[in-house]
Amino acid sequence: MPQLGxxxxxxxxxxxxxxxxxxxAVCIGAVHSHSQGTRxxxxxxxxxxxxxLDLVVSCFKRHGAKGLDTPAFELKEVLTEKYGEDSGxxxxxxxxxxxxxxxxxxxxVPFARYLAMNKVKKMKRYHVGKVWRRESPTIxxxxxxxxxxxxxxxxxxxxxMIPDAECLKIMCEILSGLQLGDFLIKxxxxxxLDGMFAVCGVPxxxxxxxCSSIDKLGKMSWKDVRHEMVAxxxxxxxxxxRIGDYVQCHGGVSLVEQMFQDPRLSQNKQALExxxxxxxxxEYVTLFGIAEKISFDLSLARGLDYYTGxxxxxxxxxxxxxxxxxxxxxxxxxxxxxxxxxxxxxDPKGHKVPCVGLxxxxxxxxxxxxxxxxxxxxxxxxxxxxxxxxxxxxxxxxERLKLIAELWDAGIKAELxxxxxxxxxxxxxxxxxxxxxLVVIVGEQELKEGVIKLRSVASREEVxxxxxxxxxxxxxxxxES
Amino acid sequence: MPQLGxxxxxxxxxxxxxxxxxxxAVCIGAVHSHSQGTRxxxxxxxxxxxxxLDLVVSCFKRHGAKGLDTPAFELKEVLTEKYGEDSGxxxxxxxxxxxxxxxxxxxxVPFARYLAMNKVKKMKRYHVGKVWRRESPTIxxxxxxxxxxxxxxxxxxxxxMIPDAECLKIMCEILSGLQLGDFLIKxxxxxxLDGMFAVCGVPxxxxxxxCSSIDKLGKMSWKDVRHEMVAxxxxxxxxxxRIGDYVQCHGGVSLVEQMFQDPRLSQNKQALExxxxxxxxxEYVTLFGIAEKISFDLSLARGLDYYTGxxxxxxxxxxxxxxxxxxxxxxxxxxxxxxxxxxxxxDPKGHKVPCVGLxxxxxxxxxxxxxxxxxxxxxxxxxxxxxxxxxxxxxxxxERLKLIAELWDAGIKAELxxxxxxxxxxxxxxxxxxxxxLVVIVGEQELKEGVIKLRSVASREEVxxxxxxxxxxxxxxxxES
Numbered sequence: 001m002p003q004l005g006x007x008x009x010x011x012x013x014x015x016x017x018x019x020x021x022x023x024x025a026v027c028i029g030a031v032h033s034h035s036q037g038t039r040x041x042x043x044x045x046x047x048x049x050x051x052x053l054d055l056v057v058s059c060f061k062r063h064g065a066k067g068l069d070t071p072a073f074e075l076k077e078v079l080t081e082k083y084g085e086d087s088g089x090x091x092x093x094x095x096x097x098x099x100x101x102x103x104x105x106x107x108x109v110p111f112a113r114y115l116a117m118n119k120v121k122k123m124k125r126y127h128v129g130k131v132w133r134r135e136s137p138t139i140x141x142x143x144x145x146x147x148x149x150x151x152x153x154x155x156x157x158x159x160x161m162i163p164d165a166e167c168l169k170i171m172c173e174i175l176s177g178l179q180l181g182d183f184l185i186k187x188x189x190x191x192x193l194d195g196m197f198a199v200c201g202v203p204x205x206x207x208x209x210x211c212s213s214i215d216k217l218g219k220m221s222w223k224d225v226r227h228e229m230v231a232x233x234x235x236x237x238x239x240x241x242r243i244g245d246y247v248q249c250h251g252g253v254s255l256v257e258q259m260f261q262d263p264r265l266s267q268n269k270q271a272l273e274x275x276x277x278x279x280x281x282x283e284y285v286t287l288f289g290i291a292e293k294i295s296f297d298l299s300l301a302r303g304l305d306y307y308t309g310x311x312x313x314x315x316x317x318x319x320x321x322x323x324x325x326x327x328x329x330x331x332x333x334x335x336x337x338x339x340x341x342x343x344x345x346x347d348p349k350g351h352k353v354p355c356v357g358l359x360x361x362x363x364x365x366x367x368x369x370x371x372x373x374x375x376x377x378x379x380x381x382x383x384x385x386x387x388x389x390x391x392x393x394x395x396x397x398x399e400r401l402k403l404i405a406e407l408w409d410a411g412i413k414a415e416l417x418x419x420x421x422x423x424x425x426x427x428x429x430x431x432x433x434x435x436x437x438l439v440v441i442v443g444e445q446e447l448k449e450g451v452i453k454l455r456s457v458a459s460r461e462e463v464x465x466x467x468x469x470x471x472x473x474x475x476x477x478x479x480e481s
Numbered sequence: 482m483p484q485l486g487x488x489x490x491x492x493x494x495x496x497x498x499x500x501x502x503x504x505x506a507v508c509i510g511a512v513h514s515h516s517q518g519t520r521x522x523x524x525x526x527x528x529x530x531x532x533x534l535d536l537v538v539s540c541f542k543r544h545g546a547k548g549l550d551t552p553a554f555e556l557k558e559v560l561t562e563k564y565g566e567d568s569g570x571x572x573x574x575x576x577x578x579x580x581x582x583x584x585x586x587x588x589x590v591p592f593a594r595y596l597a598m599n600k601v602k603k604m605k606r607y608h609v610g611k612v613w614r615r616e617s618p619t620i621x622x623x624x625x626x627x628x629x630x631x632x633x634x635x636x637x638x639x640x641x642m643i644p645d646a647e648c649l650k651i652m653c654e655i656l657s658g659l660q661l662g663d664f665l666i667k668x669x670x671x672x673x674l675d676g677m678f679a680v681c682g683v684p685x686x687x688x689x690x691x692c693s694s695i696d697k698l699g700k701m702s703w704k705d706v707r708h709e710m711v712a713x714x715x716x717x718x719x720x721x722x723r724i725g726d727y728v729q730c731h732g733g734v735s736l737v738e739q740m741f742q743d744p745r746l747s748q749n750k751q752a753l754e755x756x757x758x759x760x761x762x763x764e765y766v767t768l769f770g771i772a773e774k775i776s777f778d779l780s781l782a783r784g785l786d787y788y789t790g791x792x793x794x795x796x797x798x799x800x801x802x803x804x805x806x807x808x809x810x811x812x813x814x815x816x817x818x819x820x821x822x823x824x825x826x827x828d829p830k831g832h833k834v835p836c837v838g839l840x841x842x843x844x845x846x847x848x849x850x851x852x853x854x855x856x857x858x859x860x861x862x863x864x865x866x867x868x869x870x871x872x873x874x875x876x877x878x879x880e881r882l883k884l885i886a887e888l889w890d891a892g893i894k895a896e897l898x899x900x901x902x903x904x905x906x907x908x909x910x911x912x913x914x915x916x917x918x919l920v921v922i923v924g925e926q927e928l929k930e931g932v933i934k935l936r937s938v939a940s941r942e943e944v945x946x947x948x949x950x951x952x953x954x955x956x957x958x959x960x961e962s
Contacts, residue, residue: 036580038552040595043606046548062889064896066863067527071519071627072553072584072611092575093584096615099517103553103574114521125524130553134577146552158899162878173889287882289890382547397643401768408543408654409770415545418639 037135037145043382048369049148049362052178053128056150056360059174060126063166065152068125070110072132076100082109082342084305085212089133103132107151108306108357109342115155115353116346122156144363153357155343161277164310164338165284167358171314171334172290174360180333180368182317185293186250188300189278189310190337192259195271196298199264200242202235208305209233214247215301218315218332222247247299253282255296277310302337310356311337316368331368333361386478387438389416390427397421399442403452403470407440410471412478431457437481438474518616518626524863529850530629530843533659534609537631537841540655541607544647546633549606551591553613557581559827563590565786566693570614584613588632589787589838590823596636596834597827603637625844634838636824642758645791645819646765648839652795652815653771655841661814661849663798667731667778670759670791671818673740674782676752680745681723683716689786690714695728696782699796699813703728728780734763736777758791783818791837792818797849812849814842867959868919870897871908878902880923884933884951888921891952893959895921912938918962919955 034040041049079090079102091103104110107127115123128150135145152170154163168185175183193214197207213229220228222244229235229243246265249255256278265271278296285291302311314334336358343353373380389404397420407414415436417427424441431439441453441462451464454473465473515521522530560571560583572584585591588608596604609631616626633651635644649666656664674695678688694710701709703725710716710724727746730736737759746752759777766772783792795815817839824834854861870885872878878901888895896917898908905922912920922934922943932945935954946954 034552034556036552036554036556036582038554040552040599041550043547043549046550050548061865062892062894064864064866064894066524067531068524069522069527071515071517071521072613073517073519073627075515075517092577094573094575096573101517118521132553146554154899156899159901162882162899165882169886169889284882287879288886383545384542385545398768401643401646401765405650405769408650411543413543413545418635418637418643420640 039144039146044380045366045370047380047382048373049366052362052365052369053148053150055177056174056362057126057128059170059177060150060152062173063124063152063170065124065126068111068114068123068127069129070104070107070114070127072130073101073103074110074113076102078102078113078346079105079109082304082306082345084208084303086133086303089135091132091134104129105133106131107149107359108153108339111151111153111155111357112306112339112342112353112355113346115343115355116351120155121353124152124154126150126152147363148366150360150362151357153355155353155355157354161280161284161310164277164356165281165288167336167356168281168285168294168312169288169290171312171336171358171360172288172293175314175333178365178369180316180365181319183293183314183333184295184317185312185314185334186295186297186300187278187281187310187312188297189274190307191270191274191309192265192278192298193301195265195268195274196243196246199268199271200246201239202243206233206235210235210243211301212303214243214299215303217247217299217301250295250297250299252291252294252296253279256282259298274309281310302335306339306342307337308340309338311335312358331364333364333368335359335361381435383415383434384413385415385434385436386413387415387440387474388427388431388436389414389440389442390422390424392424392441392443394421396442399447403440403442406471407474410475412471412474428457438477440470440474520625520627525861526847526851528861528863529854530847533843533846533850534629534631536658537655537843538607538609540651540658541631541633543654544605544633544651546605546607549592549595549604549608550610551585551588551595551608553611554582554584555591555594557583559583559594560586560590563785563787563823563826565689565784567614567784570616572613572615585610586614587612588630588840589634589820592632592634592636592838593787593820593823593834593836594827596824596836597832601636602834605633605635607631607633628844631841631843632838634836636834636836638835642761642765642791645758645837646762646769648817648837649762649766649775649793650769650771652793652817652839652841653769653774656795656814659846659850661797661846662800664774664795664814665798666775666793666795666815667781668759668762668775668791668793669778669781670755671788672751672755672790673746673759673779676746676749676755677724677727677779680749680752681727682720683724687714687716691716691724692782693784695724695780696784698728698780698782731776731778731780733772733775733777734760737763740779755790762791783816787820787823788818789821790819792816793839812845814845814849816840816842862916864896864915865894866896866915866917867894868896868921868955869908869912869917870895870921870923871903871905873905873922873924875902877923880928884921884923887952888955891956893952893955909938919958921951921955 073093076092080087083105090105093101107129111125111127128148130146131149132146135143171185193211194207197210202210210229210233213225213233217225226240226244229240230237256275259265259275282291285294300311300313302313312335313332316331316333338356340352340354343355344350387407389400391400400416404414404416417430428439437457439455439457441455446452450467452467452470453462454465455462554574557573561568564586571586574582588610592606592608609629611627612630613627616624652666674692675688678691683691691710691714694706694714698706707721707725710721711718737756740746740756763772766775781792781794783794793816794813797812797814819837821833821835824836825831868888870881872881881897885895885897898911909920918938920936920938922936927933931948933948933951934943935946936943
């Protein structure tokens with residue numbers, strides 16, 4: 001069976017399909033957010049996360065990535081001057097003696113630091129971990145000051161655009177597998193942007209700050225972005241308008257061709273390099289069968305300082321209804337790009353290791369899925385218990401304990417009530433509420449006859465089984481179900 | 482098949498069994514520790530961790546635990562006065578406006594805070610996550626300032642010692658499953674300790690500090706601990722010596738009976754409660770079939786302030802050789818106990834929720850396993866790639882890209898070299914080095930005949946397969962292997 005199908009099956013069968021059972025299971029809990037802008041994750045949320053992260057990580061492994069882990073905090077200097085205007089959002093640790101430390105802001109900079117520190121010239125790695133940013137949390141969007149990132153990166157000197165194309169393929173596989181609805185991947189190139197700025201007459205000193213203004217398109221209207229560039233950042237109005245003509249453009253490979261012919265842009269060496277690579281990229285994504293998902297978009301900038309070439313961002317396409325409500329809120333769920341200079345910043349001799357990568361916006365995806373489930377009132381099992389050990393009579397704790405130890409030692413997921421003499425009804429209700437499929441019942445009668453009663457919670461059927469055959473019988477039933 | 486066997490199989494087959502292959506796979510890397518006392522985890526280390534954590538988490542799930550996650554940092558006040566003399570090791574975040582925050586020191590206090598905050602009266606949860614402590618790292622012991630904890634806790638009012646006994650059972654299942662060698666679980670009770678202090682004549686104000694001195698037994702000799710209590714903490718010598726008589730004692734349930742008869746201890750109400758519970762605990766662990774692993778040890782104290790009842794600690798028993806080298810270094814690999822007062826500290830009305838739990842010292846376990854593997858020079862695969870897509874001729878990048886996309890879409894783990902025209906030998910070497918079992922080869926000849934060559938890296942056998950049957954054939958082979 002195709003794995004994407006299988007994964008999709010695994011995820012949605014449990015997320016959306018089987019979710020109406022067990023009856024009593026709890027619905028995705030309300031968000032437990034704290035004054036400090038973080039939150040606890042409830043068991044229901046953890047189940048959703050586990051399944052989504054499983055799908056993401058299997059995709060990363062399918063593409064040959066190795067796992068890597070770096071510490072939550074880095075030396076403060078490692079993080080400085082990597083995040084442009086966002087650097088103010090970095091959490092610093094208090095100086096309690098020793099080095100000045102900061103919590104990591106993303107997983108990319110620590111990865112680059114790792115490569116340089118260990119002189120690694122080639123590596124395909126994935127990293128799932130938390131990052132921290134001092135943003136004012138806007139809970140609606142599922143934004144918190146602590147959140148999970150899933151990164152995949154390819155480091156090394158290779159022939160152009162082959163790893164870059166694989167990154168786009170991975171984004172497509174994951175977003176299709178999660179079935180979040182229709183999506184589009186906007187692609188641009190930092191060199192095209194810089195070329196565009198140059199030919200429009202932006203002074204080079206303003207490239208970075210204008211770039212981060214452009215990055216706000218989508219969240220802000222062109223009118224507001226233009227105002228920011230002119231009023232706040234002192235850009236000449238006519239320069240802003242020239243930029244305006246370009247950033248309206250988006251399309252397929254034909255737009256790349258068109259830009260090659262553009263009288264102004266075609267005069268800029270950098271822009272031509274970027275366009276050349278994009279042309280190649282479109283050739284490769286066509287071979288990967290995902291060309292119709294890719295859109296060359298001159299308004300895509302990406303805020304981070306460290307990008308040097310192609311940049312991309314996956315957005316979920318709003319349904320007509322959504323589009324009417326909030327026309328500007330295109331939901332970015334994955335993004336990335338090429339950063340050929342970052343590793344060199346950590347190498348004493350400045351040796352460069354070209355890198356390209358992507359980050360899946362899993363938090364956004366978690367909240368979309370949780371929202372869906374709330375809307376459909378779907379329930380979810382938070383434990384995996386297969387068998388419950390019960391007794392109808394008093395003074396059977398000893399028998400129950402002996403029995404359950406046998407099940408545990410056989411690898412069977414089993415529970416009992418931590419009471420000396422629970423009522424049978426209480427025990428059976430627990431099974432129904434928790435969605436436990438099987439109950440093992442031991443009482444005086446069974447003890448005399450050397451049997452155990454095995455009850456199916458769903459059908460309420462009970463059969464007597466020889467004590468010594470119990471484990472085998474349970475394993476048989478579980479393998480069948 | 483019994484799951485422990487299965488898990489043990491899964492873990493050790495790959496950790497110790499199959500480890501000599503693939504030939505070129507890399508050995509567990511050297512530790513990449515940083516000046517700040519943290520370290521990066523290499524892909525080799527990540528593979529070991531993934532397998533060990535899989536075993537631990539499956540055990541927690543087998544006992545019906547739900548997953549829960551809490552933030553890396555808590556309000557500073559949440560952590561204060563919970564860790565006794567270790568509080569100085571807490572990392573604080575810099576005051577950048579807003580609340581004062583600290584990095585979590587363990588997973589227990591955040592769990593208690595969660596229960597109180599959400600008025601949860603009953604919960605069986607597990608939590609795998611990192612914690613941070615400003616200790617001077619002693620790398621030999623595998624101690625770092627950032628490390629992973631695996632906690633299992635049972636919160637709620639239940640009949641005595643049933644959950645406590647399950648915690649000991651879980652520790653046994655995990656340590657047996659990991660096959661780290663022979664182990665012992667020391668058990669004691671805070672009430673017995675306090676009773677012992679009282680009858681020995683320790684002033685109540687000194688209970689906590691004397692308790693943390695006793696906790697150092699094992700790491701320190703009785704002589705040194707006695708010195709600390711008398712010289713540093715101002716305990717009367719004869720009081721210290723009375724304590725000395727008790728803390729030498731360890732044994733099975735018979736020692737519990739003996740202490741019931743102890744002229745001094747039997748006069749102390751608290752001690753008698755503790756002894757009564759221990760007696761019950763021994764009854765239950767006997768039913769669980771793990772009694773021979775449990776030792777009542779009056780020297781076991783556990784440093785943390787929040788324990789209120791039974792406490793336990795699992796130690797690996799040194800081989801005779803090890804015992805000679807470092808007689809005092811008993812390796813604690815898991816520990817826990819009962820803390821009935823902690824949740825109440827977070828509840829505005831002080832409502833209590835009794836809790837008992839355990840923490841697996843996975844870092845210690847990771848380093849033991851890594852050490853073993855180094856000693857045996859064992860190798861490990863860091864990727865899961867199943868198929869490599871190669872071509873013997875130039876200008877076949879397009880074919881390779883089309884082919885690999887087909888494999889990825891079928892859920893097959895596949896890689897190729899990011900080069901336009903790699904040499905066939907280079908491609909085959911890559912497979913051998915990375916331990917990739919299958920190679921798909923496409924060239925002019927194959928293209929003409931509408932076939933693909935499928936090569937087994939191990940046997941070097943090649944067969945031609947119809948292009949349209951390739952995916953099915955590969956899946957057949959992979960399911961067989």
